[in-house]
Amino acid sequence: MRQNPARRTALLDAAIEVLAREGSRGLTLRAVDTEAGVPTGTASNYFANRAQLLGQVLGRTRERLTPDPADMAETMAAPPDHALVRTLMRQLVERMRRERSVHLAMLELRLEATRRPELHTELARFSAEELESNVRFHLDAGLPGGRTGVVLLYLAMLGLIIDDLTVPDLLAPYPLDELIGTMVDRLLPDA
Incomplete structure (x- = not known):
């Protein structure tokens, strides 16, 4: 090789x-x-x-979707509250829109994994690591909500991202900031 x-x-x-x-x-x-x-x-x-x-x-998608450390440090200078989580979720959508092909490729890999057990095993491991990394980041940063809330926010954002990628007109009538704000406020209660 x-x-x-x-x-x-x-x-x-x-x-x-x-x-x-x-x-x-x-x-x-x-x-x-x-x-x-x-x-x-x-x-x-x-x-x-x-x-x-x-x-x-899979590994390359992680590299391309990881936020720039300097940008992340600047964002994380804000107080660890709901406003910061909303900012992080908006930035996630912005990265998804900039790296649209990476997200579409990940959707294709998810579908392919349903037909290929060896890819399924690798994708399951990869996805579990990504989810755990996101949960750990959230909790270590002292952001509102516990583990379950973060997982629920992950699932809600995944749905929003999939719809934005595949049928964006579906969400067009709904202001993105309002959707994200409501998700964050409802899924991540204050401690």
Whole structure:
């Protein structure tokens, strides 16, 4: 396997774009080569097979969706209250909209995992780590609400994000800030 990290990252980004645009059925090593603009066969030098590629796409989505540490530090300078949680949720939606293809690729991976037990196992582990990391961040920051509230907020935001990605007109009549504010206030009671 090749070890050029920049090339590997470019191939993973290309795989994300293919997944988002073509779905999992369109994701082949050759399609990744074409999307990345590299010679045919390049992706097969980096990934033994499609399953390995899918597994590594998970890690790349985490990298692309992780907020910039400097931006996060600036945001977290605010008091740990409902207003800060609302800000964090708005920033999450903004990142989703900027990285739309990453979220669509993740939806495709979720669907693909229902048909591939090996991907299901990896996605379940990955998702559990992500959820636990989000819960731990929330609790360690002293934000309002307990573990269950954070999980409920995660589930509510996931639904909002999926609808915003796939049928945005559905939510158009409802002001986003109001939806987020109501979710935060109802799901995260003060201590």
